[in-house]
Amino acid sequence: MTLFNQINSLLFTMFLLIMSSLVYFQFTETKAFMVEQMESDLNNTVTSLSLGLKPHLEIGDEVAANTLVNVIFEGGFYKKVQLTWLANQQQEVWENDIAIESVPSWFSNLALFDTQSKEVTITSGWLQLATLKVEANPAIGYRELWRIMNDTLMVLSALFLLSVMALRFRLKIILKPLDEVAKHARDISQRKFHSKMPMPSTTELKEVVVAINSMSGQLKHVFNALDDEVDNLKKHTLCDQVSQLPNRLYLTGQLNSWLSEPDFGALLLADMSWLDEIHSKYGYQMRDKTIKAFAIKLSTKLPQSDETLVARISNTEFAFMIRNAEKEQISHYLQSLIRLINEEIINAGFEPNKHFAIGVAQRSENISREELLSQADSALQKALNEQKTNHWFYLETEKAFSRETWRTQLVKAIEHSDFLFKWQPIQQCNDNKVIHREIYCSLEVDGKIMPAGQFMPYIEQLSLGSKLDRCILDAIITDNLLSINNTPIAVNLSRKCIMNADFHIWLSSYLDKVTHPEKIHFETSETAITQNLASAIQLRDIIETAGAKFGVDNCGRQMGSLTYLQELKPDYIKLDMSLSCYDSETDKENLQNFELCQALVNIAKGLSIQVIITGIEDEKHLQTIKPLRADGYQGYIMPPVDIVKE
Template sequence: MTLYKQLSLLVLGLFVALVLTLSWGQLVEMRGFLYRQMGVELDNSSQALSMMLKPHMEQADKVSAEALVSATFDGGLYQSIDLTWLADGSVKRWHSSEAHSEVPRWFSQLGWFQPQQRNLVITSGWLQLGELTMTTHPGYAYRQLWNSLVNLLLLSGGLLLLTLGIARWGLHRLLKPLHAIQSHAEAVAQHHFDQPIAEPATRELAALVRSINSMEQQLQQQFQAHADQVSRLQSSLLADAVSGLANRQHLNQRLSSWLSEPGEGMLAMISVPLLEQIRGQFGYQLRDETIQQLAQQLTKLCDPLPGSAAFRISANEFAVLAMDLDLVAQHQLAEQLQQWAARLEQNSALSHPDKVTIGVVVRLPQHDQAQLLAEADGAMRQAQQLGEPLHWFKPQQQPVSQQQWRSWLIEALEQPMAIYLQPVQDWQSHGVKHYELFGRLCNQGEAVHANQFLPYLNLLGLGSTFDRCLLQQVVADPRCRDSAHPLSINLTSESINHPPFRHWLASLLEAHPSPLQFEISEQQALRGGSNLLALRQMLKKLGYPFGIDHFGRDLGSVDYLRVLLPDYVRLDHSFGDTQGQQELAQALSLTAQGLQIDTYLCGVEQTDALVAWQDSPLAGYQGFIAPPQPWSLLPEGTLQEDTQG
């Protein structure tokens, strides 16, 4: 029961008790007054009637005397009147037992009024003429008391309604700060930090508000401290001290993670030999200032392109990694880099600056990290040898055209997909926490890895179609509905930014409740936007968990965690592949833990690799320690096993 209802009932109870007490006192006093009034009225009436009967009794005129008594009795105030003639001993009796119809029967039977009786002897001098006996009827008193009770109840009811109205308004006004405190406390519990609550005038509530504001400030400082620690570690481990750009180690990590997942884009290697000329002629200070300006210019070029970043990989060499860009956007970026290089040469303080050269390689499905770096470096060296500002690495095999990919994808999406499951294991029990679900398109009966077709799904605007086909196939499978383990599906960027898909997904989940959960990449989380927030709110409202993949891949703020509040995050694969990253991963995990978000380690190859992470606040792990398996080949009952293994 709410505090408002409790206070309302308390006010109502006190008012009713007060009204009952006052009403009872009023009724007791009214009863006494009426009883005394009946006695006085009886005395007056009996005296008056005896005086009026005396002349008639002296003359023995019975007719006139009885007529006089009848007129008095007909007034209805008497239960009985007895007139006795002492001369002949005759007795005349008037009696009535009728109750007043205005009074309920149960009320008149309470016995609050007893009949009063008066006996008078009528005399003429010393001669006794007769005896008069009058008994009052209590109905009149009951009627007066009943009318008083009804009026009192009506007045009390009106006062009760008025009091409840005033109490409702007053309690609502008094409890309004408490409702604000409750809403703010719930927001703080969800780690939504807002402006501190203004202290109310009520002293007790003011103390509570100060406590909540203090708690909120401490939580905010704790989260900010973890975020600052992440930024410091990122800067010390993965950033170049002079330029502020990411260093070669971070480039290697980004490439490793990027190439382990489906994607498209390009890598550009940039040689800036004029930096060495500036150092030789003007010293290190001017060279460092030039590097900082150069870094700012490259960052400005990459900022409008989500997933793009600049790196300083050696003293005079830089790199630009552009992920999730189609060929048209890649050529536009390469042209902008070429124009930037020309301006850099013109604006340098050198009379004969060495040429800036750029080598570009486009990612292909068969690329690994070493091959991609070697081809980009080779393209840059080729540009230097040919004296060209920009050189594109040309693959030996002619890539498939977009039209060919479109035709194949449309045909493949009409066929059932091959579904694979990879477990995420609990850190303590090593049982299955949930399964990550992958969908692969089929080509002539063989499953095609997502690395090969997913870039073209997004490029050709078929990402949401792929997600729809995958979800429809999954929810229609009885093994999904009966699964004791959640099944995690990673949504494409097109689906996230496509409101019709969001509405369709809500309808599907409402019509087919399933143990599903959904993920997005950190890159998509950093982009944010109203569509992503709407998707997160929809999934939260329907009760479906939400996660973020590739956590910690980008050198950026983790403030998006407070906005999206995912249920879990997966550390980027580079943390599992690279040694010496435990400190940064632990800082990231502590930041997530402060928001009650589970953290999973990815890229785990062997059980021995878990030993180095024992001190990190991790909830689970995943990798080729338990590789993906076709859903159709899983042993019967695998998904129905207990989640703790």
């Protein structure tokens, strides 16, 4: 219950108690007054009536006596009058029914007034003439008591309602600063900082507002310091200080992450010896200036900028990692790179197509980082030795299917739900309890099981991501996977689902039909989110409104800031495999990754976001990341397993 309602309830109860007390005292006092009034009236009436009857009784004038009694009785104030002539024991009785106009029958049946009667003997000297007995009519008491209490209740009720309305209005004004304090506190918990709140007029609340303003400023400074720490760590450890491009360490991590996922593409290594020529002729300052200008053009003018990583790995060597690209696209990228290099060489006063060489190694299935780097370096050395601008490292591999054949196979598989599923547990760091299980799919073609690594790149290229996601989500319900165990299932959505409005509508309808939506977790890559943050927030809203959870995959892969987490507010993040680390002082690369992971965990904890570390290889690796105090882990330590249906 809110403070406003608590205070309002307390005052309401006290005011109601006071009103009830007033009504009670008014009721008892009025009743007592009416009893005394009826008793006094009864005494006066009996006395005056007996004196009035005496002359008529002395002469035996019965008619006059009856007339006098009738005059008194017809006023209706008396229930019964009884006159007994003692001479002949003749008795006259007058009675009235208790009929009370404008008074409810239930009120008159409460027996609030006891019967009041008075009996006297009328004498003439020593001679007893008659007895007179008069019984008061309680109707007058009920009528007056009802009228007075009715008026009292109406007045008090009106005062009560007016007082309550005035009290609520005044309380809202008084407690408005507290509402602002609560709003600021909620926003602070979500890392939203506003300007300082104005000082309220209430002395006690001034201290609260001052404390909140001070805390807001300090926390803003702390959170900004955390963001700056991450940015500085990235710039210091993962960025080349001259070109401001990613360095060898960042490239290594990205290669590890890229090769762990289903994809295709190529790695290009380029030797720019013409930069040494500039150094020898004009000095290192001109060389560094040229490198900066050249780096800007490499980052902005080459095609597929979102899918390509450009890094400077030594004084004159650059690396280009091209994701999600086939040979034709790689060749197009290579020609664009050669043209761009020649433009810079000509601007520097050198002959084109000289003083540089490029080695190209195309990614193959199950290739390791060391093998891909070795192939690219071999191609580079071959180009240098033969004085060519480029050389491809050819590895004879046979493609399973052509692009169009894959289209046919995948469309058919999606339409008929032919995918096979496995899942991998994500466990808590403190007790190894399963947080959720991430689902993976494979495909059987001509009796052969095709892992996701072989067809997922074509899913993206052929824009079949949203259809595959629908197929997987439908299969979760059709195959009743949610009932196999109590842990939720995580589904990794394709990047194009974020921008697909039709998928948003379909997902909302899908979640409405799911019996336990809280047992489904949705996640998508950081790259897809940062490129379409507004759409990602809309998708997150749909998911969280239904009761499901939303997570960010590959978090920390990009060089950019993590401020998008403040707007997105996911339930959990999975750190990218490029940040997989060991806490080893003898390995500078792992130690730097460890420090960066620690900063990322601190930022997420400040936003109440769960952190899951990926790429955990074995128990030793698990023990090294325990000091990070992450929430969960995932990796080859617990590989994906077949889903066993009951």
